[in-house]
Amino acid sequence: MVHWNYLDWEEMIDAAEKFFKQKLSPGKKVVLVHHGDADGVTSGLYITRIVEKITQAPLEHIIWVSTKSYKMKQERALIDSISPDILIVTDLDLGKERDLLHHWSATIDAVFMYDHHNIGEDYRDTIPHSIEYINARMLGYENIWHPASFFGYELNRRFFKEEYAWVAAIGLRGDHAFFSDEYTELQGIIQKENPELLEPLEGHDYKNLLEKCVYYVNAGFFHHPDMHEATAFRVLAKALELNDPSFIYSGDDVSADLTRKRRELKEEIQRIYAASSELAEFCPDRELIIYKIDTSHYILGVIASNLVKDNPNKVVLILNQFGTEISGEIREGENADKNLVQMMLKVKDKDFPYGSVGGHPRAAGCLFDAEHEKDFRRIFLEAFDESI
Numbered sequence: 001m002v003h004w005n006y007l008d009w010e011e012m013i014d015a016a017e018k019f020f021k022q023k024l025s026p027g028k029k030v031v032l033v034h035h036g037d038a039d040g041v042t043s044g045l046y047i048t049r050i051v052e053k054i055t056q057a058p059l060e061h062i063i064w065v066s067t068k069s070y071k072m073k074q075e076r077a078l079i080d081s082i083s084p085d086i087l088i089v090t091d092l093d094l095g096k097e098r099d100l101l102h103h104w105s106a107t108i109d110a111v112f113m114y115d116h117h118n119i120g121e122d123y124r125d126t127i128p129h130s131i132e133y134i135n136a137r138m139l140g141y142e143n144i145w146h147p148a149s150f151f152g153y154e155l156n157r158r159f160f161k162e163e164y165a166w167v168a169a170i171g172l173r174g175d176h177a178f179f180s181d182e183y184t185e186l187q188g189i190i191q192k193e194n195p196e197l198l199e200p201l202e203g204h205d206y207k208n209l210l211e212k213c214v215y216y217v218n219a220g221f222f223h224h225p226d227m228h229e230a231t232a233f234r235v236l237a238k239a240l241e242l243n244d245p246s247f248i249y250s251g252d253d254v255s256a257d258l259t260r261k262r263r264e265l266k267e268e269i270q271r272i273y274a275a276s277s278e279l280a281e282f283c284p285d286r287e288l289i290i291y292k293i294d295t296s297h298y299i300l301g302v303i304a305s306n307l308v309k310d311n312p313n314k315v316v317l318i319l320n321q322f323g324t325e326i327s328g329e330i331r332e333g334e335n336a337d338k339n340l341v342q343m344m345l346k347v348k349d350k351d352f353p354y355g356s357v358g359g360h361p362r363a364a365g366c367l368f369d370a371e372h373e374k375d376f377r378r379i380f381l382e383a384f385d386e387s388i
């Protein structure tokens, strides 16, 4: 059984620090796997700095995983072919993937994972005890689920004087966590060091420059024809080197690629959003909008967020098929009062074994086999009606 009973968050960071200090050393071959969103890449960037400091070499093997490939088929084969001494995974909900975790446990000397999405009781049995698995939700405090960027930030502080708080702010904002009152210390640092990030922008596409950074960083992963090129990671790494978040959207040097991707993505988002008035189902007897879109880009979350802005009383469910699977994102308008976590738990309870669901109180997601779309829709509507 994986170690579970941490006293507090500090003890979790202690355990992570101990892992990095004990297991890593010069000459060790390390693979880092991170989720391809702002939270995943910012945590991955902090971790990369720490790995490179200890191993005294550039971290060559960095793999990013899109939301739609949680099953990790391709990535598993890629990691096997690299045959690392140490595997580090951040911001991916893999606690249920028994086969995968046992495979890694059996073939890799040391495995470290940080996640914050879900923590089921069954994870205690699924995760092999040889894996150092840390998840803020293990602490059992209802409102503490520290995104991976905050974990990376805290761990980074154990190894470096320079904190790069703005990197964590991008990750937290990406996970809709920065404007809660839990990160007041970090917000204070941003107010002091990078106040320009938080100043409201009038008449712009973005509320502030922090939000702009998030959208650019996300564009560098979700919108790439080659799943293994990590434009946003390269750009963020350079921005960190310069200690200048504005480099991300400057259009200079490596960030020119990111600027182009962001523009293309924006056009696609506008096209799909404009079509929603005709193609989305505005359920007349429920505070619900269901919209099935068709794009090769992972922009469901953005479209859903845009729709709830215009429909603050509604919950929005957006679906998109990728290959044989359908991804979904669920968002809640600010005047709607459904608890999405509770709702998605109801979907699970109703015996929907064809995929996975999860999320936060106001933003959730799902992934299931396309052939079971009808079942999913039926069960989702039941759970919606039963939730308060």
Ligand SMILES: [Mn+2]
Residues within 6 Å of the ligand: 039, 040, 091, 116, 147, 148, 175
């Ligand atoms: Mn995250």
